Amino acid sequence: MSSQVTGRPTGPGGTVKDREIAAEQRYVDIAYTRLEEMRADAQAMIREGYRQSLAGTKGSLVDRDAMVHQAALRAQALDIADDGLVFGRLDLAGTGEVRYVGRIGVRTSEHDSLVIDWRAPAAEDFYRATPEDPRGVVRRRVLHSRGHTVVDLEDDLLDPDAADGMTIVGDGAFLASLARAREGAMRDIVATIQREQDEVIRAPADGTVLVRGAPGTGKTAVALHRVAYLLFRHRRRFGSRGVLVVGPNRRFTAYIERVLPSLGEGSATLRSLGDLVDGVTATVHDTPALAALKGAEEMATVLRRAVADHAPGAPDELRVVFKGVVLSLDRQRLDRIRGDVHRRSRGSVNAARRQVAEMLLDALWQRFNDLGGPEAAREAEGAEAGLWNAILAADGLGALDDEQPGRPAGNGTPREQFDARVREQREFADFLVAFWPIRRPAEVLRSLGDPARLRRAAGRDVHRDDVARLAASWAGPAGGEAPFSYQDVALIDEIDALLGAPPRPSRRRASAAADDPFVVDGVNILTGEEVAEDDWEPEMQELTTSMERLERSRRVDDGVVEERPEYAHIVVDEAQDLSPMQWRMLGRRGRQASWTVVEDPAQSAWEDLAAARTAMDAALSGERPSSRGRNRRRKPAPRRTRHEYELTTNYRNSTEIAAVSARVLARALPEARPARAVRSSGIAPVLRVLPEPDLAAAAREAAEELLAQVEGTIGVIVPFHPAEAHDEGTIPLPHEIASARWDAAARERLAAGLPDRVQVLDVLEAKGLEFDAAVIAAPETVAAQSPNGLRVLYVAVSRATQHLVVLTSAPEWEDILLSG
Numbered sequence: 083m084s085s086q087v088t089g090r091p092t093g094p095g096g097t098v099k100d101r102e103i104a105a106e107q108r109y110v111d112i113a114y115t116r117l118e119e120m121r122a123d124a125q126a127m128i129r130e131g132y133r134q135s136l137a138g139t140k141g142s143l144v145d146r147d148a149m150v151h152q153a154a155l156r157a158q159a160l161d162i163a164d165d166g167l168v169f170g171r172l173d174l175a176g177t178g179e180v181r182y183v184g185r186i187g188v189r190t191s192e193h194d195s196l197v198i199d200w201r202a203p204a205a206e207d208f209y210r211a212t213p214e215d216p217r218g219v220v221r222r223r224v225l226h227s228r229g230h231t232v233v234d235l236e237d238d239l240l241d242p243d244a245a246d247g248m249t250i251v252g253d254g255a256f257l258a259s260l261a262r263a264r265e266g267a268m269r270d271i272v273a274t275i276q277r278e279q280d281e282v283i284r285a286p287a288d289g290t291v292l293v294r295g296a297p298g299t300g301k302t303a304v305a306l307h308r309v310a311y312l313l314f315r316h317r318r319r320f321g322s323r324g325v326l327v328v329g330p331n332r333r334f335t336a337y338i339e340r341v342l343p344s345l346g347e348g349s350a351t352l353r354s355l356g357d358l359v360d361g362v363t364a365t366v367h368d369t370p371a372l373a374a375l376k377g378a379e380e381m382a383t384v385l386r387r388a389v390a391d392h393a394p395g396a397p398d399e400l401r402v403v404f405k406g407v408v409l410s411l412d413r414q415r416l417d418r419i420r421g422d423v424h425r426r427s428r429g430s431v432n433a434a435r436r437q438v439a440e441m442l443l444d445a446l447w448q449r450f451n452d453l454g455g456p457e458a459a460r461e462a463e464g465a466e467a468g469l470w471n472a473i474l475a476a477d478g479l480g481a482l483d484d485e486q487p488g489r490p491a492g493n494g495t496p497r498e499q500f501d502a503r504v505r506e507q508r509e510f511a512d513f514l515v516a517f518w519p520i521r522r523p524a525e526v527l528r529s530l531g532d533p534a535r536l537r538r539a540a541g542r543d544v545h546r547d548d549v550a551r552l553a554a555s556w557a558g559p560a561g562g563e564a565p566f567s568y569q570d571v572a573l574i575d576e577i578d579a580l581l582g583a584p585p586r587p588s589r590r591r592a593s594a595a596a597d598d599p600f601v602v603d604g605v606n607i608l609t610g611e612e613v614a615e616d617d618w619e620p621e622m623q624e625l626t627t628s629m630e631r632l633e634r635s636r637r638v639d640d641g642v643v644e645e646r647p648e649y650a651h652i653v654v655d656e657a658q659d660l661s662p663m664q665w666r667m668l669g670r671r672g673r674q675a676s677w678t679v680v681e682d683p684a685q686s687a688w689e690d691l692a693a694a695r696t697a698m699d700a701a702l703s704g705e706r707p708s709s710r711g712r713n714r715r716r717k718p719a720p721r722r723t724r725h726e727y728e729l730t731t732n733y734r735n736s737t738e739i740a741a742v743s744a745r746v747l748a749r750a751l752p753e754a755r756p757a758r759a760v761r762s763s764g765i766a767p768v769l770r771v772l773p774e775p776d777l778a779a780a781a782r783e784a785a786e787e788l789l790a791q792v793e794g795t796i797g798v799i800v801p802f803h804p805a806e807a808h809d810e811g812t813i814p815l816p817h818e819i820a821s822a823r824w825d826a827a828a829r830e831r832l833a834a835g836l837p838d839r840v841q842v843l844d845v846l847e848a849k850g851l852e853f854d855a856a857v858i859a860a861p862e863t864v865a866a867q868s869p870n871g872l873r874v875l876y877v878a879v880s881r882a883t884q885h886l887v888v889l890t891s892a893p894e895w896e897d898i899l900l901s902g
């Protein structure tokens with residue numbers, strides 16, 4: 083027989099629960115003592131590593147580096163475990179075995195297990211056992227601690243028949259923990275991961291894991307815990323080649339950035355879609371209409387044409403003189419050469435100057451021969467030399483030699499002599515640099531702010547009106563540069579992939595440089611660099627850690643990405659909002675990767691979901707994206723194994739708030755199923771109807787009221803501001819006038835003077851975040867702002883854990899949200 087208690091006093095020593103807590107505390111104390119010893123060992127190892135380096139030999143440096151690096155990682159993980167080291171206990175049937183589960187594994191000095199790492203196979207039962215399928219577990223106990231102190235317990239009795247004499251305590255601490263105040267940053271959920279979530283976390287490491295679920299079902303939490311799991315179980319594979327976690331925007335990555343370090347995993351790279359390309363930062367969001375244009379796969383074709391167009395300011399005629407004969411190439415000829423080189427050098431355009439130079443020389447040589455070749459040269463030279471000799475004779479000087487001093491003595495075939503003479507002419511080198519400049523991806527995108535240039539690139543792939551809108555977004559204000567948007571970053575990456583890296587500064591030996599026909603007087607006319615004597619020895623100066631090496635491999639030179647890192651695993655959050663162009667950007671970073679993709683199609687603001695799906699499939703299959711966009715017929719992508727999961731329980735919203743979001747969902751996407759909320763708060767959502775111009779003031783008032791009601795965060799979520807200028811002559815719709823009221827200045831006014839725990843943000847920024855209380859301003863405007871406005875509103879109303887206040891100027895929204 084077991085006894086269920088919820089804190090009844092039982093005489094001396096306090097309640098049963100107090101005594102159970104005291105017993106657990108004794109065990110936890112032993113685990114902490116051992117943790118202390120392990121930390122001391124790690125520190126000793128670091129000291130030993132440095133001591134070895136004093137020996138100074140090459141071998142000891144290698145040993146030292148490895149030792150210090152490993153010991154430092156270990157010390158870091160042990161520090162992380164200091165808070166809430168042990169959080170679970172399993173009592174098993176039959177043998178009576180007891181297992182403690184914690185943030186990291188702890189063993190006694192005799193290697194007996196004291197605490198099992200939550201990611202180890204032996205901890206799986208802690209998350210998977212249910213009364214229907216107890217998996218040999220009689221009782222599961224969750225320990226709640228503050229620092230080193232156990233403050234509460236909660237038990238689940240899974241197998242009553244086997245629970246002879248076992249004490250069961252608990253009062254719904256799990257549900258209570260869901261209602262706790264939010265601090266503005268997401269926390270880990272290791273102690274309370276639920277079975278359906280655990281299945282995702284421990285899903286196979288290969289192929290793709292695709293997770294769907296409604297708002298608040300823990301998709302983000304699960305994806306992050308999966309990263310920690312993969313790094314723990316497959317450290318060699320994922321630790322060395324890296325894991326990338328991608329979120330929709332910077333506010334979101336800031337919100338989740340503490341979760342992995344709190345799990346002891348600081349090595350994953352966390353980036354927003356606006357920060358994926360080194361050296362470029364997105365600072366604005368496009369409106370959904372503009373994002374749809376920029377994100378469409380057709381942009382790949384447009385950008386390919388843009389890269390193949392002549393660079394701004396490129397000369398359209400080349401003139402050189404050889405042996406007195408003027409040789410020129412006109413625009414048409416140059417365009418043909420440019421086209422030929424682009425066809426052959428896609429992906430390495432920036433490194434193709436040598437090829438260009440060779441083709442120019444070919445064309446000039448042909449021109450020379452067309453004009454009569456050596457014959458013409460002799461005539462022209464004779465005339466020139468005659469003139470000069472007359473001048474020199476008049477000055478009392480001797481006649482010119484056949485060859486100019488310092489020139490090559492005319493060895494080699496006539497063609498070789500021709501090439502050498504032309505190459506060393508300043509006009510030729512200057513032309514080459516201007517005709518084929520090393521182009522920066524960001525600068526190529528900005529050059530499309532010129533509508534004529536964009537029209538050439540757009541061909542028939544973009545409608546004329548859309549060309550004007552796109553060009554306006556890249557042109558920037560007079561005298562300034564347009565800020566880059568989140569979609570622009572994917573376009574810059576696409577351009578970068580077409581351009582490729584510039585030629586690397588060569589570290590050739592002087593002898594090798596001497597053989598290079600493009601090195602003239604110690605300067606490489608293809609790159610402009612001086613060719614250095616090679617004094618570099620492969621001598622190891624100082625060892626670096628793998629992190630330092632990774633950093634170095636991604637060095638940015640003057641805004642040009644030198645190398646694009648590739649990862650072993652990529653996690654994509656809020657994947658329903660990725661455009662085809664963004665999928666292409668991710669695909670380039672994970673050609674060999676396995677993936678975890680989490681999404682909720684019902685929250686997508688994207689209109690053409692089918693096109694995004696095709697691009698997603700291509701990225702996940704490791705297919706190299708075609709730069710011909712979707713016009714090119716593709717071979718179907720080889721599908722890697724895909725495991726699909728659905729999360730069904732909403733841990734964020736109270737049942738009261740979940741009911742509001744379910745009503746919005748029913749309108750936005752009648753066929754979609756809402757998740758089941760598990761926690762009732764007793765707090766009814768509030769709706770206020772006011773005249774439209776008063777909404778901002780009312781939002782501020784509501785935030786001030788809520789400050790007194792919740793301990794944690796408050797989100798004031800407002801319509802987005804349409805950044806696009808209206809076409810002249812069209813009359814803005816009422817919702818556009820209303821949207822324009824929510825500009826950055828208005829948002830700042832709204833937030834002015836309020837404490838940090840109040841955030842004012844637009845509906846597009848709210849994605850993925852959560853607050854204790856949310857104020858939604860103008861749902862009618864949000865719904866009308868874009869074709870998928872109702873889905874955007876669905877995201878907004880599903881952000882709050884406890885309080886929801888909606889402010890509207892349209893009385894019918896009361897019915898829609900509260901009783902519809």
Ligand SMILES: Nc1ncnc2c1ncn2[C@@H]1O[C@H](COP(=O)(O)OP(=O)(O)OP(=O)(O)O)[C@@H](O)[C@H]1O
Pocket residue numbers: 260268269270271274275276279295296297298299300301302303304682733734849850851852880
């Ligand atoms: N097993 C759990 N135990 C405790 N809290 C949980 C659990 N699962 C999820 N949560 C909490 O529920 C909230 C919602 O989780 P999360 O943000 O991961 O959901 P989501 O599905 O990504 O939502 P959205 O679609 O809105 O981005 C978070 O506060 C998270 O910590």
